[in-house]
Amino acid sequence: MQKDEIINEINKTNIEFYDAFENLSIETMDKLWKHTEDVVCIHPGWDLFRGWLAIKESWITIFSNTEVIRFVITNTKVRHYNNNIALVVCLENIKTISDNGQVIKIGVNATNIFEKNDLNHWLLIHHHGSVVTNYLPPNVSSQLVEPTNIE
């Protein structure tokens, strides 16, 4: 497989992760994550969750407290190693609605790590998100910026 194809494959899975978040879909999250006890998820500001069952619970909690959330993913960079570990860094430009109907815009730096399984699927094994303090929303519509291979 060509390098560009691998990058596209990894980026596609990374986008599926944010689609699952937008759609508040536990079923898709379930398909995207590796179901082992060593996977890690750090939501912005929270303590970390380890193991798929704990991580799944955290998504259920987040999804049940979210009405609408929209992501524009920018600055995506993909590194991959030994054809089975992928390290994605991106900026989550998030638009969500507060309880009183106000639009909130936040930026979250994300480290997403994927491992390729025997069926050639890239599965999430690590997500670390953290809020950017001095965040300026980008001047974009809703398109996704093409990923760059920086190897």
Added chain:
Amino acid sequence: MQKDEIINEINKTNIEFYDAFENLSIETMDKLWKHTEDVVCIHPGWDLFRGWLAIKESWITIFSNTEVIRFVITNTKVRHYNNNIALVVCLENIKTISDNGQVIKIGVNATNIFEKNDLNHWLLIHHHGSVVTNYLPPNVSSQLVEPTNIE
């Protein structure tokens, strides 16, 4: 090399990273990081830095604005892949002194990723730190908690 030896080796390098931070040593940071343009460093709340030169500048800025900083590293978990990529997750229990002499205690979740080079040295290729909002300092003296292999 036995699995435990690899874990110890990775943990040793992870601790060297925090020793370099405590000692405000650019020289040691310089030895610990891979000197390429694709390495990434996300300090808590800041925008990300990419490439060793930019990352080095960020450490110089942090060190020149820090009088005293002390780390107790807990909850260290090491995962490694293909004998050349290591993924460390740990909690940085930080004690520092504010300008008016007040002791500040903060907790930072860290994702540290190392790559083994041809000389068998583990080099940092990624650091992502984010402040834990509801942080409770642990009841520890100054000892470091033994790392656990969770593979």
